[in-house]
Amino acid sequence: MTKPKTLEKFREVQAEIARSGAAIFRDAAGAESLVIRYPYAVEYIHSYAEDSPFFLGLAEGKLLGSRCTNPRCRFLYATPRGHCMVCGKPTEWFELPKQGRVHSWTTCHFGGEAFLSETPYNLALVEFAGARSVLLARLKDCTESEIYVGMPVEARFSPTPKYSITDVWFVPAGR
Amino acid sequence: MSPRASRSARARRTPSRPSPSRSSRGRRVYLVTGGVTKFAKAHPAMDFRLMVKRAYDYAAKGVPNLTADRIDGSRIAYFSDHFSRQLKAASMVQDYLGLNPKGSVRIEWGGATGGECFQAAYEAVASGRMDVCLAAGYETMSRVATWKGNEFIALASDTNFDFPLGGFYTGYYALMVVRHIYEYLRKGKFAGVKDEREAQRLAIAEGQRVMSWVSVKNHTNALHNPYAQYPKRLSVDDVLRSEMISYPLTREQICTMSDGAAVALLCDESRAKEFTDKPVRITGVGCGTDTMRLADRPFGKVPLFAHEKASDYEGLDYPGVHSFRAGRSAGLEAYRMAGITDPLRQLDFIELHDAYASSEIQTYEDLGLCRYGEGYDFTLSGAPFLKGLEYGLDVPEAGKIPVNPSGGLIACGHPVGATGLMQAVFAFWQLQGSVRKHFGDGTLQIRDAKRGAIHSHAGTGSSVTVSILERGF
Numbered sequence: 001m002t003k004p005k006t007l008e009k010f011r012e013v014q015a016e017i018a019r020s021g022a023a024i025f026r027d028a029a030g031a032e033s034l035v036i037r038y039p040y041a042v043e044y045i046h047s048y049a050e051d052s053p054f055f056l057g058l059a060e061g062k063l064l065g066s067r068c069t070n071p072r073c074r075f076l077y078a079t080p081r082g083h084c085m086v087c088g089k090p091t092e093w094f095e096l097p098k099q100g101r102v103h104s105w106t107t108c109h110f111g112g113e114a115f116l117s118e119t120p121y122n123l124a125l126v127e128f129a130g131a132r133s134v135l136l137a138r139l140k141d142c143t144e145s146e147i148y149v150g151m152p153v154e155a156r157f158s159p160t161p162k163y164s165i166t167d168v169w170f171v172p173a174g175r
Numbered sequence: 176m177s178p179r180a181s182r183s184a185r186a187r188r189t190p191s192r193p194s195p196s197r198s199s200r201g202r203r204v205y206l207v208t209g210g211v212t213k214f215a216k217a218h219p220a221m222d223f224r225l226m227v228k229r230a231y232d233y234a235a236k237g238v239p240n241l242t243a244d245r246i247d248g249s250r251i252a253y254f255s256d257h258f259s260r261q262l263k264a265a266s267m268v269q270d271y272l273g274l275n276p277k278g279s280v281r282i283e284w285g286g287a288t289g290g291e292c293f294q295a296a297y298e299a300v301a302s303g304r305m306d307v308c309l310a311a312g313y314e315t316m317s318r319v320a321t322w323k324g325n326e327f328i329a330l331a332s333d334t335n336f337d338f339p340l341g342g343f344y345t346g347y348y349a350l351m352v353v354r355h356i357y358e359y360l361r362k363g364k365f366a367g368v369k370d371e372r373e374a375q376r377l378a379i380a381e382g383q384r385v386m387s388w389v390s391v392k393n394h395t396n397a398l399h400n401p402y403a404q405y406p407k408r409l410s411v412d413d414v415l416r417s418e419m420i421s422y423p424l425t426r427e428q429i430c431t432m433s434d435g436a437a438v439a440l441l442c443d444e445s446r447a448k449e450f451t452d453k454p455v456r457i458t459g460v461g462c463g464t465d466t467m468r469l470a471d472r473p474f475g476k477v478p479l480f481a482h483e484k485a486s487d488y489e490g491l492d493y494p495g496v497h498s499f500r501a502g503r504s505a506g507l508e509a510y511r512m513a514g515i516t517d518p519l520r521q522l523d524f525i526e527l528h529d530a531y532a533s534s535e536i537q538t539y540e541d542l543g544l545c546r547y548g549e550g551y552d553f554t555l556s557g558a559p560f561l562k563g564l565e566y567g568l569d570v571p572e573a574g575k576i577p578v579n580p581s582g583g584l585i586a587c588g589h590p591v592g593a594t595g596l597m598q599a600v601f602a603f604w605q606l607q608g609s610v611r612k613h614f615g616d617g618t619l620q621i622r623d624a625k626r627g628a629i630h631s632h633a634g635t636g637s638s639v640t641v642s643i644l645e646r647g648f
Binding site for chain 1: 342353
């Protein structure tokens, strides 16, 4: 049995454990630590619960917000929620227009590991006429230099829905 | 008329007295010692237990009269079970420090985990449940690759609506600052530019320039802090030219992943005097919250500080995504308790949660150092810079209220569970006047500092704590 390789750069340790499963890291003070690869994978049984109609709606090309049922409140949410955060009453589903405007935006040049292959991608908070909150979505078919606050955008829906928020995205209006 | 009735009738006639200040509802609480490990990209030779032990041993040296049996219990903080894949890790810290079978509980509240831990220890002492309580926090973020770590952090956003879009916190803060720039630079300094898109480009460029000032300040301060992870001399151009992470935020405007631990020891008044001749009193604690999703933030009115008027904010939808209502709420509560009505003059320094240079500027406004909309000019005035340091920038008002004299999260690092406690320890040393002793360099010591604030902030401002610390000797 050969002893794991001793390395003095942490990056090299990372590469070595990916290759062989173990390495010894020697720090500047001479302390040696055994470092191993320790994988972890898990599948969740994720329920959308009360948010489910929104995701089913995307598959039908509908963008569903929710509206408070309290006649004195009627708060209209662009990102739906089952109960109103203002008055606590239940909400009802409400179909949002497919056109909106950019409330704020960014272009991500990095992302969580699972999303690195998709960079660069744009995110936009989209506002809709009448709604008192906004919706976060990807903004496609345009680049950093074209996007601005107030830009008219319209929704597009995936023809092959995966029942994810990524089933809807926005593009510049008229494109 | 019965005596009882006459008493109550008299009570009704007596003009109502102001309600007692909140501090009188509990015992006085003091910070008597603290310790911090050097924050680093990776500490493979120490697991989380040993890191906390090192910080604890350092703290213990500061209070020679303290023996472990005098500690009544602990509050132990770390953010994510994912980073070490060890659940109930706080129990292992309690165990390693030899504090069993005393009471302890794990504290977690996103990025504000350290600040919440500090306040949980405060509450344990203020309530009389404990006389001496240890607050300890850590994070070992090096146990996964950087972009996997970003994914873990982003799991602290709504996994139905937000996470699947990119799993990236820097993206969320970029969305917030783009709107902040729109509200206050586009509609302010660049209001006169007719072409909308041109005006927004100019405003963002100006916002990036000012954010770079914050980065230069914090990295420069950290040159004199041996605990800091990334001390460096930078120019505004260096910051602007560093890699774009999420437009308009560049790499040097963002904190990084870190390993580190910090502890603070809190106790009541009589023990404080027994343990040290230089205790620091916690005179205010505040905490605020906001919606987890940025998209749900309401468009309402600004809760005002004493020095603000409703007319200052006519037509402003607040907080929207541009400001941290939780930070404002936390500040209001902590200031009220500490009797602060004019933070700019009544605070000598602030250690605040600058995970992003943008959020430092937004936080100046939340904490009332300037009005909403004035954060950029406030930065350029030099007010949050230290006096006497060479930043390569023109900072005429330097020293007015130094912000992040330690270097903040951007330069010190952000091992989440330790961060808020690191701020407490650095603030403690400032107020003791012991920065030279602990840093081996007195450059960052603010002369005669009597009162400071620490500010800890979780995911897009979904929860924020503010604590006020005052010299107690």
